[in-house]
Amino acid sequence: MSVTEYRQASAFGKRREPHTVIIARGDDIRHFTIRPWLAAFVGSVLAAMAIGYLLATSYLVLRDDLLGATAARQARMQQAYEDRISMLRAQVDRITSRQILDQQLVESKVSELLARQSQLTQRHGRIGPILDRVKGEAGGLPESAPLPASKPELRAANQPVIYADSSAASFWSKRPAPSGPETAADRADRLFVAINQSLRAIESEQMDGIGTLTENAFKTADEIASALEAAGLPVDIDTDDEAVGGPLLPIDAGMIFEARVRELDEALEKLETLKAIAKEMPIHNPAPGKPVTSSFGVRRDPIIKRPAMHAGIDFRAPTGTEIKSAGAGKVIKAGWNGGYGRMVEIDHGNGLTTRYAHMSRIRVSQGDTVDTGDVVGEAGSTGRSTGPHLHYEVRRNGTAIDPLRFLKAGKAIGKLL
Known part of the structure; x- marks a missing residue:
């Protein structure tokens, strides 16, 4: 040791001595001198080995847990994805089913409306010739006798709906408005309701017009017959309801319409017959305008x-x-x-x-x-x-x-x- 090193070591109050290892085996005695740096190196190696051993042991112990956790997480994610796919698929199925049902409903409503419109057109064709007769006899009917429309026309969708009955109007006026934005199905439904009510209004107008015309035709015929009978002129028209009968059977709307048309036809026939009789009878002035x-x-x-x-x-x-x-x-x-x-x-x-x-x-x-x-x-x-x-x-x-x-x-x- 040099003087400088000795001084530095003594400055700390004690002298560093090298470690000596003595190995005795019988008479054979051996000793080794271990330097401090060598001891530090060996200790470091041993500490590194211990740490490595602990780390390896920990890895081996925790590897299975990490792999299991990773597999479980992947399984959960896969299950979540599958659930999401199933939910989306079910939602798509519901939307598709709803669209199919809406399409079927729309088709059924369209078919119903077309059937009713066709029925009204057929009715118009049925009463067309009768209306021509009525127009020909219009001069002999009171002014209060309205003629039905020449052709049934549907109201536009943006026009106000005239409800044929108060129950339908009350239902739609009290119906709650949709909470969300109005969908195409809602608009289509309202359009169908409007067209249906328009057809009902046309049908009601037809029936009311036929009834009014029938009543006025019978009234006019009765007035002509009464005037002729008051003058002592014979009027031989059989209008009695005697000697008739039959079972009472239920009727539907179509049969009611046919019955109304038949009744109007009978009224017009009676009126035309009485007019023909009256025109031929000597009841007219031979010198019109002369006193x-x-x-x-x-x-x-x-x-x-x-x-x-x-x-x-x-x-x-x-x-x-x-x-x-x-x-x-x-x-x-x-x-x-x-x-x-x-x-x-x-x-x-x-x-x-x-x-x-x-x-x-x-x-x-x-x-x-x-x-x-x-x-x-x-x-x-x-x-x-x-x-x-x-x-x-x-x-x-x-x-x-x-x-x-x-x-x-x-x-x-x-x-x-």
């Missing part, structure tokens, strides 16, 4: 100035005024007839005849068939007459009756014909 100067019955004779029977009524008419037939019939006399002068007599059937006398000119011949309003001659003053006029008579089975009754009936129903 009556002498009525039917006992009067002061204008020539002998004494009371005498007057078998008709006189119309003041200038010579040459056209005289028209009061009804349809056949001319049975046309020529000079004593005090009647130039006279035409027409047979209207059922024992009724009319006479047109004192004419200046006859414009028909015996055996001719005339219609109501046909000109039969011209007014004059032939025969037993004091001036130009028309002497008009109505006879039943040869007996003169008051023509004024017939003229009043014709005036009463004239606006209905």
Whole structure:
């Protein structure tokens, strides 16, 4: 050891001595001197070996746990992925099923709407000819009789819906609004409801229109029949409900419509028959617009100035005024007839005849068939007459009756014909 090293070691108060290892075996004694650096090196190696051994042991012990934890984590992740895939697949299945159901529902609703629209179109075709008849008879129906629409038309989706019944309107007014945004299915559903209600409104309008027309047709026919019967004219139309019957069977909407249409057809047929009868009967004015100067019955004779029977009524008419037939019939006399002068007599059937006398000119011949309003001659003053006029008579089975009754009936129903 050098002096400097000795001084440095003594500075710390003690002297470093090398380690000596003595090994004795019998008489053989050996000793080794271990330097400090060698001891430190050996200790370091041993410590490293111990740490390595501990680390290796820990790794071997924990490796299985780490591998198990990793495998479990991977298994959990795989299970989570599989669950997520299953959930998405189920959601896709639900959406697909809902779309299929919505499509089927839409198709069924469309089919139903098309069927109802087709039914309304068929009904329109069924009542079309009847409506043409009604329009032809519109002049004889009261103004309050509305005609149904010529063709059923659907309301647009953006137009307000007119509900056919209050229950449907109450249901949709109280229906809660959707919590989320309105979907295409909701809009389609509302559109279907609107179209359905529109079809119901059209159907209701058709039924109401048919009912109103039927009621007015029967009412008009009854008025014509009552006027004719009040005038003493025969009206032979069988409308009694006697001697009828049958089992009571339930009916559906289609049968109700057919029954209403059939009833309207019967009403129009009755009205047309009565109109045809009324137009042919001698109830029309033979000298329209001309005043009556002498009525039917006992009067002061204008020539002998004494009371005498007057078998008709006189119309003041200038010579040459056209005289028209009061009804349809056949001319049975046309020529000079004593005090009647130039006279035409027409047979209207059922024992009724009319006479047109004192004419200046006859414009028909015996055996001719005339219609109501046909000109039969011209007014004059032939025969037993004091001036130009028309002497008009109505006879039943040869007996003169008051023509004024017939003229009043014709005036009463004239606006209905």
